[in-house]
Amino acid sequence: MKPGSIAIVGAAETTRLGSIPDMSNIQLHADSALNALRDCGLTPKDIDGVACAGESPVNMAHYLGITPTWVDGTAVGGCSFMIHVRHAAAAISAGLCKTVLITHGEAGKSRIGINRPPQPPSTLIGQFELPYGTFGPPTMFTIPVLRYMKERGLTHEQLAMVAVIQREWAARNPRAAFRDPITVDDVLNSRMIAYPFRLLQCCLVTDGGGALILTSADRAQDFPTRPVYILGTGESVETPMISQMEDFTSSRAFRVAGPAAFKAAGIAHKDVDHLMIYDAFAHLPIYGLEDLGFVGRGEAAQFIWERNTSPGGKLPMNTNGGGLSYTHTGMYGMFALQESVRQMRGTAPAQVAGAKISVCHGVGGMFAASGTIIFSNQRP
């Protein structure tokens, strides 16, 4: 795919976010899909490519009345949507389809219409992790951090600061779930969930969704929205078992996906005006900043502490408030993508003035998968 040859022309979230007890999982997908179609003046009949996670593309194509020539059901957790964007761009470039709809919807809080079977006891996770009392992401995603703290000198205060600064961004966003300012002390005095992680260092659990519509950049001028061009993309996976992660201080999937996107885009880190790094827990922006090469090994926490990623900083990051303060349905990656698109359109609540390039980096599972998309509002 040539940088800038594919564009996002439609983007929207569900009308509501947070607690939506009157909608099922599939309807949250549909609500965001209909909003994205309306955003760019299309109908389901105009869509010939469907990608989604959490529902199968069969479910979504049927529910929305679409007859696709291309589908992608990649479901590797919260970064599935970054990977859908990558696959869709390749498919459009290859002529497999012309206009792709990517949907996310998840009744993460209300749990209506979710069909996610439990992990069978015969899988590797079922045999070698579940018996030791792993109980949801807070007890798994967090396991590598004590090792990182010992090897890189990360402090509890620095880990708390990630949440403090993201709350500063959330305060600027009327749709954010949590907007009241917090301090490092507030974070360190919040309820312990899984040492060393406290409540305010863990993501929200909400209902919501989001959808994107992609087409070729040559067609993008025909739409009412400002095109957001895709400059470069990357993806990878590592392991479904957190205990088998190669390096507890760094994600191999991040180190593959991130550089691939930069190489494809042909940009340098200094060119980046805006950054999203999926923050299911407070350590993820630290790993992401280092693995994507924005800072050196062990430097990310101090970089955040010195307010480089905060409002007014040189690298604005997670400007919607992130999974820690904005929203987190379960597979948050779609919301990171939505914020990158808003920033490139110039319509974000906490708009970064003059931003031209946005990097959006996602994680799936517990460091299991990764996808990176680099956007621009300028066609190269």
Add this chain to the structure above:
Amino acid sequence: MADPKRPRPMPTPETKHFWDGTRAGELRLQRCDACAKVYFPPRPFCPACASQSVSVFKASGRGRLFSYVINHRPAPGFTGEYAIAVVELDEGPRMMSNITGCPQTPEALVLDMPLEVTFETMDDEISLPLFRPVQG
């Protein structure tokens, strides 16, 4: 009412030797006959070189505390706060486990402390490998 038990592993043909081992009081790993890589979790080929010539052997059962969290929320089969740990075995591979025989606190659970395997019987088929601090 009895406490609900912790989740029970269900062996597969590829992992049977491991669970046979723990039932016999042995921690069994696999080593590649071609490249000498020692690996975990079990599979009948080498993840480093794909050789299907691999051997099962009895590991030392020794390792060190590599990382952990202490879960403060209730979970089936556990009472109170408990550490979910990753142990790095002397032979190289890492595995998840629980740490017994010491308080479940950051003060008692010091990274890199030496550990040794111990086995907790769940039923006639399954014994779980847990780890405890090496004495003295």
